[in-house]
Amino acid sequence: MISDTYVIAGRSFSRLRREPGELIGFLLFPVIMIVLFAYVFGSAIALPGGxxxxxxxxxxxxxxxxxxxxxxxxxRTSTDMTRGIIDRFRSMPIARAAVLTGANLAELLLRLLGLAGMAGCALLLTNWSPHRGVAATAAGFGLLALFGLAMIWVGTFIGLAVASPAIADQATFSWLFPMTFLANTFVPTQGLPFWLRPVADWNPMSATVAGVRALFGNPSPSATHAAWPLQHPIGMSLAWSVALLAVFVPLSVWRYRKASPR
Structure with a gap:
């Protein structure tokens, strides 16, 4: 299974040679995000308490x-299903679990590459930097990697469950992108209306962001927050990520076995 997993992962990496635009996107996206939020929005936003x-x-x-x-x-998963690639894999003498695991491993490594580029741009273009040493910094990126892996399996299940890549895009982006804003991603949750604030506080993304800020030693107005998840952000982020993996890995495997050709 390990050997097959690496073969499937290598297939995903080989795609970059045929589609170099994806790699260019990895390199440009960090710069765009940093300039847009740090310089445009950041010029008009002040943190509570400085x-x-x-x-x-x-x-x-x-x-x-x-x-x-x-x-x-x-x-990616829906595209493979639509083009019949998954059906070809099923006909080959390879470990069934390696198909999903290998593709998701490659996806995670590619996203970590983009994350490294973003961190490098942040160090060069902004005042951001970790302040708590190598071990804590590595733990912060590890927390992000675990959360990213969990979200990849969420996307894998959605890709297996829908009928086309276009629907997969809509079924994922339509709720996920707003949820990244309904958290402490860009502003503290203290200023949200009372009826919306609990949703943001218990959002898994809020716990992950707060945990990473704590490990990096970055400003976090939620340090005195009354919400329990933001009082224990590292543990809650780990719990959310493990819970998502525990739910969506078996669901994805089950759906993969039951999926019919498209």
Whole structure:
């Protein structure tokens, strides 16, 4: 299974040679996001209690990048199903679990490459930097990687469940992108209306962003927040990621076995 997983992952990497535009997108997207939010929006946003906004912002953008991996995973999985590639894999003497695991491993590594580029741009173009040492910084990126892996499996299930890549895009992006804003990604949740604030506080993305800020030593107005998830953000982020994996990995495998040719 391990050997087959690496073969399937290599197939995903080989696609970059035929479609170099995707790699260019990985390199340009970090710069666009940083300039748009850190310089355009950041010029008009002040944090409660003070602090540099770009240092507050970057963990949120890192999380959004990893969360949106679900969209690409859904489109990629649905495309493979539509083109009959999954059916060909089923006819081959390879481990069934390797098909999904290998593709998702490659997806995660590609997104981590984009995340590394974004972190490098942030170090060069903004005042953001980690302040708590190598171990804590590595733990922060590990938290992002785990959350990204969980979101990839969410997207994989959606891609297996819908009929076409276009529907997979709509079924993922339409709710996921707004959810990245209904969190502490770009602004603290303290200023939200009372009826909306609990949704943002218990959003898994809020816990992940707050946990990464804590590990990086970046400004976090939620440090004195009354919401339990934001008082224990690292543990809650781990719990949310593990829970998503526990639900969507078996669901994806089940759907993969039951999926009919398209």
């Amino acid at each position: 602090g540099d906004y770009s240092s507050f912002l970057m963990p949120g953008i890192f999380m959004q990048t990893m969360a949106l991996t679900a969209v690409q995973a859904a489109i």
